Amino acid sequence: MDYILRAENVTKQYAGHKALDNVSLSVPKGSIYGLLGPNGAGKTSFIRILNQITAPDGGTIELLGQALNKKHIRNIGYLPEERGLYKKMKVGEQAMYLTQLKGLSRVDAAKRLKYWFEKFGIESWWDKKVEALSKGMAQKVQFITTVLHEPELLIFDEPFSGFDPINANLLKNEILELRDKGATVIFSTHNMSSVEEICDDIALINKSKIVVEGNIDTIRKRYAPDIYEIIFEGEFTNPDLAMTSDYEILQTTPLNGETSIRLKQLNDNFSANDLIKFLLPKGELKSFRQIIPSMNSVFISLVEENDQPVNN
Amino acid sequence: MNRTSIIIRREYLSRVKKKTFIIMTILGPILFAALMIVPIWLAQIKDTEEKTIAILDDSFLFVDQFEDSEYLKYEYLQSMDVDAALELMKQNDFYAVLYIPNNIVSTGRSSAMMYSYKQPGLAVQMELLNHMEKYITDAKLQIKGEELGVEKEALRNVIKAVETNVDIKTRIINDNGEQKSTSTEIAMIIGYIAGFLIYMFVFMYGSQVMRGVIEEKSNRIVEIIVSSVRPFKLMMGKIIGIALVGLTQFILWIILTFGIVTAAQFILLDDIKGFQQSPQMEQLISSNAQVGNSPIQDQFSGKIENALNALSSINFPLLIGAFLFYFLFGYLLYAGMFAAVGAAVDNEADTQQFMLPISLPLVLGLIVMFSVINSPESSLAWWFSIIPFTSPIVMMVRIPFGVPVIDLVLSFSVLILSFIFMVWLSGKIYRIGILMYGKKVSYKELWKWIRYKN
Numbered sequence: 001m002d003y004i005l006r007a008e009n010v011t012k013q014y015a016g017h018k019a020l021d022n023v024s025l026s027v028p029k030g031s032i033y034g035l036l037g038p039n040g041a042g043k044t045s046f047i048r049i050l051n052q053i054t055a056p057d058g059g060t061i062e063l064l065g066q067a068l069n070k071k072h073i074r075n076i077g078y079l080p081e082e083r084g085l086y087k088k089m090k091v092g093e094q095a096m097y098l099t100q101l102k103g104l105s106r107v108d109a110a111k112r113l114k115y116w117f118e119k120f121g122i123e124s125w126w127d128k129k130v131e132a133l134s135k136g137m138a139q140k141v142q143f144i145t146t147v148l149h150e151p152e153l154l155i156f157d158e159p160f161s162g163f164d165p166i167n168a169n170l171l172k173n174e175i176l177e178l179r180d181k182g183a184t185v186i187f188s189t190h191n192m193s194s195v196e197e198i199c200d201d202i203a204l205i206n207k208s209k210i211v212v213e214g215n216i217d218t219i220r221k222r223y224a225p226d227i228y229e230i231i232f233e234g235e236f237t238n239p240d241l242a243m244t245s246d247y248e249i250l251q252t253t254p255l256n257g258e259t260s261i262r263l264k265q266l267n268d269n270f271s272a273n274d275l276i277k278f279l280l281p282k283g284e285l286k287s288f289r290q291i292i293p294s295m296n297s298v299f300i301s302l303v304e305e306n307d308q309p310v311n312n
Numbered sequence: 313m314n315r316t317s318i319i320i321r322r323e324y325l326s327r328v329k330k331k332t333f334i335i336m337t338i339l340g341p342i343l344f345a346a347l348m349i350v351p352i353w354l355a356q357i358k359d360t361e362e363k364t365i366a367i368l369d370d371s372f373l374f375v376d377q378f379e380d381s382e383y384l385k386y387e388y389l390q391s392m393d394v395d396a397a398l399e400l401m402k403q404n405d406f407y408a409v410l411y412i413p414n415n416i417v418s419t420g421r422s423s424a425m426m427y428s429y430k431q432p433g434l435a436v437q438m439e440l441l442n443h444m445e446k447y448i449t450d451a452k453l454q455i456k457g458e459e460l461g462v463e464k465e466a467l468r469n470v471i472k473a474v475e476t477n478v479d480i481k482t483r484i485i486n487d488n489g490e491q492k493s494t495s496t497e498i499a500m501i502i503g504y505i506a507g508f509l510i511y512m513f514v515f516m517y518g519s520q521v522m523r524g525v526i527e528e529k530s531n532r533i534v535e536i537i538v539s540s541v542r543p544f545k546l547m548m549g550k551i552i553g554i555a556l557v558g559l560t561q562f563i564l565w566i567i568l569t570f571g572i573v574t575a576a577q578f579i580l581l582d583d584i585k586g587f588q589q590s591p592q593m594e595q596l597i598s599s600n601a602q603v604g605n606s607p608i609q610d611q612f613s614g615k616i617e618n619a620l621n622a623l624s625s626i627n628f629p630l631l632i633g634a635f636l637f638y639f640l641f642g643y644l645l646y647a648g649m650f651a652a653v654g655a656a657v658d659n660e661a662d663t664q665q666f667m668l669p670i671s672l673p674l675v676l677g678l679i680v681m682f683s684v685i686n687s688p689e690s691s692l693a694w695w696f697s698i699i700p701f702t703s704p705i706v707m708m709v710r711i712p713f714g715v716p717v718i719d720l721v722l723s724f725s726v727l728i729l730s731f732i733f734m735v736w737l738s739g740k741i742y743r744i745g746i747l748m749y750g751k752k753v754s755y756k757e758l759w760k761w762i763r764y765k766n
Contacts, residue, residue: 014764051539053747078539082749084532089326100318101540142536 004029004153004184005050010059012045019045020056021208027153027186027201032179034195034216035188037205038303043188044081046205047157050186051078064152074103077151081158081188083142085130091141092126098145109148116144136167143171147178154178156187160194172198192296204299206306216295223298226265227291228275231258233284246270258286315541316549323524323553328560337561341568349576363407363436368397370414377447384439398427408432410440416448484714499712500685502626506635506708507681511674514643514704517558518650518670522663524550525654525746534746543743548735551647555640562639626712634711637724642704645731646670648738655745656753673701681709688713698723700730737762 005027012020020042027033035043048054049061052068061068064075085094092113099109117123120140130138139162147154156175160168176198179185189195195202196216203213212219227250235254246267253260263275272290279285293301327333364385369375378386387406389397397409408428416424424444426432450464457464482496525547528534537546653666680702684693688710697707697715703723707715744761745753 048747053535053538053543073540076539078536080532080535080539082532082535082747084536086326086527086531086533097318097322098536098540101315101537103315103540145536 002029003027004064005186006062007046008060010046010049010056010061012042012049012054013057018208020049023059023205023208023210025203025210025213027184029184030179030182031200032175032185032187032198034199034202035186035205036190036192036195036202036299037188038190041205042208043205044157047078047080047155047186047188050153050155051076074149075152077102077146077149077154079142079146079154079156079159081161083139085138085141087129087131089130090126091128091130091133094130095141095145095148099148102149104149112148112150113144116148120144135162136164139163139167140170143174147174150183152183154183154185156185158189158191159187160189160191192294192299196295202295204302206303209306211302211306220292220295220298223301224290224292228263228265228272229287229289229291230261230263230279230285231287232261232282233258233286235259247275262291316545316552319541319546319549320553320556323550324556324560327520327554327557333557333561337564338568340561340565341572344565344569345572345576348573353576364404365436365440366397366401366404366406366409367412368392368394368409369412371412371416372414373416373451374412374444374447378440378443381439384436394425394427401427408436412444416444496713499626502631502712503685503709504681506631506711507678507705510635510639510642510704510708511678513558513562513639514646514674515671517554517643518646520554520557521551521647522650522654523660524554525651525742526657526660526663529655529746529749530659538746543746544739547648547651547739547742551644551651551735554647555643558643559640631711634720635708638704638708638727641727641731645700645704645727645734646674648731648735652738652741652745652758655742656748656758658749662752674705677702677705681705684709694719698726700727703727740764 003026005025007026008024010020010023011018023042023046035046037043045054049056050063050068052070052073063072066072089097095113096106096109099113100106104112114123117126122137122140125133125137125141130141133141146156154175159171159175163171172194175185175187187199199216201214202216202219204211234257246265247270248264248266250262250264251260252262265275272288276285276288279288360383362383362385364387365378366387366389367374367378368389368391370391375388380386387404389400389409392400394409394411397411400406401409408426411425411427413424426437426440453464453467457467460467528537534546541549649670653663653670656666657663677696680692680696684690684696684706687693693706693710696702697710697719703726707720707723710719740762741758744764751757
C-alpha cells in the first residue's frame with residue numbers, strides 16, 4: 001500500500017511526563033485516518049510534531065516519501081482544536097493573510113478564496129469584521145483557510161467540536177469530497193460515532209502509546225467478542241436449544257412471531273459452521289450473523305484493558 | 313514575499329489603520345504645538361480692560377508720580393487706614409488698592425501691599441513695580457547724595473561703574489586643540505528629552521507587543537499561525553512591525569508638530585519679530601533699561617548667543633544617530649521580554665507578576681538619568697550607560713556632554729549582543745507559552761521552558 005505518512009518510534013518527553021512513547025503509525029494515501037484516544041493521550045502532541053510546531057525527541061517521520069522538513073508546511077493544512085481568528089480583522093483580509101502564510105501568492109490566494117466563498121455562499125462576509133460573525137460562521141472561514149492551499153495532507157483536530165449539526169454535516173461532506181479528490185485526511189477525535197461514519201483507518205492512542213492501528217473494519221472484527229445473533233421462526237425457549245458447554249445464551253427475545261437469540265461462543269475450537277450445523281435441526285432458521293461491536297465499545301474496552309495494568 | 317515580511321506587514325497595517333493610532337498621531341502634535349504656541353500667543357494678547365488702581369501712600373513719596381497709561385489709571389487716596397481704603401475700592405469699583413507704607417525707603421527690602429479681588433496680572437504688577445523701583449532708587453540716591461555731599465547723578469554713575477555681572481562660559485578643547493563653546497544647560501535639556509523619549513517609547517510600544525501576543529493567544533489563532541510559521545518568526549514579525557509603527561508615529565509627530573508650530577506662528581504671531589515686540593517683552597527690556605544700565609539685557613542676549621554657540625558645538629549627527637540606535641535597540645531589547653510575558657499569561661490581568669523585571673530596570677534608568685545630568689563623569693554614569701537595560705536612557709544623557717568613542721562602541725556592542733541573547737531567550741519562553749492555556753505560570757515554570765530543547 002502507498003503511504004503518505006510514516007511515523008516510526010516517535011517519542012516526545014515533557015518535563016515530568018512522556019507525551020508520546022514509541023509511536024509508530026502509517027497513513028495510507030487517500031484515506032481518512034482517525035487518530036483516536038481519550039483526552040490527554042498524546043494526539044495533539046503528535047499532530048503538533050507533524051506540523052513542526054514542536055520537534056520529536058526521538059524517532060523518524062516521513063511525509064510524501066521524505067523526512068519531515070520545512071517545505072512540508074505547504075503540503076499540510078491544519079485546523080487545530082484551539083482555533084480562532086483575529087477579531088478586529090476583516091474576514092477577507094484575514095483569509096488572505098492566513099493563506100499567504102502558507103506560501104500562496106496574493107493573486108492565487110484571492111482567486112481561490114473567491115471560489116470557496118462562493119461555494120459556501122458567504123461572499124458578503126468579505127468586508128465584515130470577524131467579531132461580527134457567529135461561531136459557526138467563523139468556523140466556515142477557518143475551514144476554508146485550512147484547505148485553500150490544496151494540501152496533500154489535511155489534519156483536523158476535533159473538527160466537530162463546537163459545530164452545530166448542519167455545519168458538522170457540511171464539514172463532513174467537504175472532508176469526504178476532499179478525500180475523493182485525492183487528499184489524505186487525518187483527524188483526531190474522541191467522538192466515536194464520527195469515526196465510524198467517515199474513517200477508513202484508525203490508530204488508537206492511550207497513555208502516549210499506540211494501542212491498536214489499522215483498517216477500521218479489521219479492527220472491529222478482531223475485537224468482536226464472538227457473539228452471534230440467530231433468528232428462528234416461531235416461539236423458542238431456552239431448553240429447546242439444549243446448549244452444550246460450547247455456547248452460552250445471553251438473551252432470548254420473542255418478536256412478531258419470531259425469536260431472536262444472542263449466543264456467546266465459549267469454545268474457540270467450535271466454529272460458526274459447527275454452530276449452524278447444530279442449530280439447523282432445531283427449527284426454521286431465518287437469520288444468522290456475527291455481532292460486530294461499535295467502535296465506541298472497542299474503544300472503551302481497549303482503553304479500560306490498557307489502563308488496568310497501569311493502575312498501581 | 314517571505315513569511316516574516318507578511319507578518320510584519322499585517323502587524324504594521326493593522327495598527328496604523330486603527331482609529332486610536334490616527335487620533336493619537338494627530339492629537340499628539342496638536343498638543344505639543346499647543347504647549348509651545350499657546351504661552352507665546354497668550355503673552356501677545358494685550359489686556360485691553362481699563363483698570364483703576366487706588367494708591368494709598370503713607371510715605372508721600374509717590375504723590376502724582378504714577379503716570380496713567382492707556383489701560384491703567386491711578387487714583388490717589390487721602391490718608392486713611394487700609395480698611396477704609398478697601399471700603400472705597402468696593403464703592404468705586406477699583407481694580408486694586410496699592411498701599412505703600414511710610415518705611416518703604418528706609419527698609420532694606422522694601423515691600424508694598426496690593427489688595428484686590430482677583431489675583432492681579434503680571435503686567436499690572438510689573439508696571440507698578442517699575443514705577444516704584446525707579447522712584448525709590450531715585451529717592452535713595454537723593455538722600456545718600458545729600459548725606460555724602462555728592463550730586464545725585466554722580467552717585468548714579470559710580471554705582472553703574474561698580475556694578476558687576478559674572479558669567480562662566482564653557483569651552484571645550486578637543487584633542488586637536490580646537491575650542492568649542494558649550495552650554496551645560498543645553499546639554500542637560502537635550503539629554504533629558506532624548507532619555508525620556510526612549511523610556512516612553514520602550515514602555516508604550518513594548519506593552520503593545522505584549523498585548524498583541526495576549527490577543528493572539530486568547531483569540532486562539534496562534535496555533536493556526538505557528539503551523540505555517542515558526543513561533544520565533546511570528547514573534548520577530550510582531551516586534552519589528554510594532555517598531556515600525558512606533559517609528560512612523562514618531563516621525564509623523566515631528567513633522568506635524570513642526571508644521572503646526574510654523575503655521576501657527578504664521579497665523580497667530582504675525583512673525584517672530586512680533587513676539588519680541590510683544591508688550592511684555594518690551595516692558596521687560598525697557599524696565600531693565602530704566603533700572604540703571606542694561607547689564608541684565610546684556611546678560612540675557614549673551615545667554616542666547618551662548619546657547620546658540622553651544623547648540624552648534626553639539627555633534628548633532630552623533631546625537632541623532634545615537635538616539636535612533638538607542639531608540640530602536642532599547643525597544644528591541646525589551647520587546648522580546650514583553651513578548652515572553654504576553655506568552656506566559658492568559659490575560660492582561662495576570663501580567664503584573666512578570667512586569668517587575670521589565671519595569672524595574674527601565675525606571676532605574678530614568679532615576680539614574682537625573683543623577684547623571686549633574687555628574688556625567690561619575691562611575692555611576694559609566695556603568696549604567698554600559699549595562700544594556702539602562703544604557704539607552706543613560707547614555708543619551710551623557711552624549712551631549714561628550715563621550716569617549718570607546719564607551720560608545722562598548723555600549724553599542726553590549727546592547728546589540730544583549731538584544732540577540734534576550735530575543736533568543738524570550739523566543740524559548742514564547743514558543744512554549746503561546747500554546748499553553750489555563751495554567752498559572754511561575755518563574756520556575758518559565759525556567760523549565762527555557763531549558764526545553766524543542
